[in-house]
Amino acid sequence: MMARRALQLVFTGALLSSFGAVPVCAQAPATSIDAPTPASNWPEPVKDNPILNYVTFDQLEGRTNAPNSSFKWDGQGWIGTDLNKLWIKSEGIVTNGISSDGDHEILYDRPIPHMRYFDWQAGVRLDLDSGPTRAWAALGVQGLAPYFFNFAPTFYVRDGGRVAGRIEGSYDLYLTQRLILQPQVELNFYSQSDPGRGIGSGFSDLDGGVRLGYQFSRKFAPYIGYTYTGAFGQTATFSRQAGQPTSATRLAFGVWVWH
């Protein structure tokens, strides 16, 4: 104990002599003998929770086969911090001035603990295009599954107990450091049919494709692709009744961009 006290004395003496010379400071912050006390106007040493924003398009492309051509987009973006994000998704296709498959979502996004690379998302989905408008509540997950698969299943509910589901998946196969082959698929499911939007119950439609892109930079990669869209079951029946083909394959020319 004695020794301990002696040591303290020694420290104190040294510290006093050491800090007797009060720092010269033009701004004169409050400095005590021991150590400066942080003032309210001091910044954080690092800003480790910045608000960032992000916009990306997985599809921004023209699709064509001989009879008709269309413009398709599928993009998403967010604004927020590491753990709290406002997430926006938008996709749709425009053919001869008529838009369809318009799907726009506003979601709150948060990482799932213990699920390294997955977030949960909750919010609303609006079907907004040339057809009748629908509003859904949305709940889903999105992230990077093992083996580098991008995977995003989402459930939707709207009035009358109607339920819908969507699964999106893709994989980036690096042929070289910049040449990327990306298979991609989107599957939709509805619990009840919605003739107004030409949707039947069950598995309704599939949108898939394979795209080959070259990353001139990480943020800019033009691609060519081969896409397939198909309607199934009652949805296919609705399509036939409307004089539309139930499936189509098209060439796609587009660009992957993000900011």
Added chain:
Amino acid sequence: MTTPERDHSLTLTRRRFVQGVAAVGIAAVVEGKFNEADAEVIDHSPSVLTGNHFDLTIEPHHANFTGRRAKAIKINGSLPGPTLKWREGETVTVAVTNHLPVMTSIHWHGVRVPAAMDGVPGLSFAGIAPGQRFVYRIPVVQNGTYWYHSHSGSQEQIGLIGALVIEPRDKDPISYDRDYAVLLSDWTDTSPETIYSNLKKQSDYYNFHKRTAGTFVDDVKSKGLRSTVRDRLMWGRMDMNPTDIADVTSATYIYLMNGNPPGANWTALFNPGERVRLRFINGSSMTIFDVRIPGLPMTVAQADGNCIQPVTVDEFRIGVAETYDVIVQPHPETAYTIFAQPQSRRRYARGTLAPRMGMMAEIPAMDPYPLRTMADMGMAGMAHMKGMKMNGMPSDEMPGMQGMRMDGMSEASMPAMKTMDMSGMEDGDTSAMSHTHMDKHTGALNESAGMTPFPQPGPRMTRLIPPPSQMMSRPSQTLEGEVPLHIGPEVVGVAMQTPPQLHDAGDGLNGNGRRVLTYANLRALYRGVDGRPPTREIILHLTGNMERFIWGFDGRKLSQAEPIHLKLGERVRFVLINDTMMEHPIHLHGLWSELENANDEFSPYKHTLIVKPAERLSYLVSADTPGRWAFHCHLQYHMEAGMFRTVVVS
């Protein structure tokens, strides 16, 4: 205004780089002028300022290292800033004027200063506002090679760095005829904000060494289909990539030596027969370098400003913010390439050591791109791979390190006991705590210069030895870290096997046929001054989520964590466990970090320590200076992403 004059016809003088400091106590500010000796180095090198008062002006500027003008910061018109020469025992003042439109600061890396002089906005002071002037007043109580840099935002990345050389008060134990500071840095035309944002959105943005269909075919050819597929699946299951060597790479960086790109060929001249001291400083933001001088063995004499028992090597790895001083004895008529390749290879920093200007040596080929192994993932025993790590690591290599094990309570005190006994015998004075080096040396220090209770070890310092009775009554206690490991989205995983790796040179250096420095080679020249055993351990996991680019300690970012509290005068053991697959150069401000590498009382004093992937490493700290000190990973963007803690000593 501070561009040095180029004079290729200049004949060498015997004047040392250092000589100007001889006039002790004279405020000889050589701002904007050049030491004659400095002209020996081909231009662009920072000027050298000596004396005990300095004026530094920080200004926005442009730099053109790549053929394009990019935003930069210069100090007194120079990038990097001027090399400052201080002298131990003096009190220096540095007046820093901020002409930037934003806040700035200067931190004296590795220098033991009063907390208010440490230059960390938010901890030491508010920062230096635009148009303001701040005067640092620093009693210089140590010597060696250090550096200074901004601690505001990412200003280091765009040029706010400089070398700092402190001349010893006593005769330098390292004998040399000529010395040069060799400040390595990384440069990009992309703004730091954009780099950070890119990493947050795509963490492998700068990795152009990914596994591709092409590398799959190559691997099948060399390793066979089965093992290639198994290997791919093993890494794929974790969504990880063995080519994840550095977050920011040569894809955007070029590398500078004293501010010179490789093409400018910074040249250091020597006279025949001279011993040349090269003071290597890694002033990069994100780049760990592997340094060598082909054909010329280097004798490492100092690490992080502290003398070590000289060890001769062909190559050393220098982490961000570390310094190594080497002595070389070049052949009188030969030119040598000073070659610093980043971990991510492809590009390099380079200079020349030559007897005459214009001479040049061959630039060596780059080493292969390093690969991570399962051992880096903390899965050494689980993977059926012969990793580089495993080959170079006999299980009995580090008997002294047993003391770090959490479960080894009784063992933990053993190394310390041994230290005590030995020093006790040699010193013969274990009677009272008051008989410290401080009492003995008060007279030797300049009164106004101030002191730290546990100064840098040196020829005149003796070791503080507690009486044996105290030793016995207060055995080492092993305490858990203050903050339990928090598993959340901030953490991808915890390494299961974290063996000590002090004998391992690091990924990409093993088996290259050269003698490569390891941390096990660092044995202090002088006995450590604090012989007390640690009274507790602070165990910290280095954690991260690479994909989300979140980094921290114990799963928490700075903004989510409480400070680490140390009692003034306390001696503690820091145990760092790296759960990530990247190296992290960890820097503790204000206090020395005494690496426990089985050298007991000759443990090297460091300020920055690389912790390798899945490594467990420990060091002792004497909390002798009160203050709020920064403790962080010195990879710029890891620090900004949260790998930072405040250590409060009070």
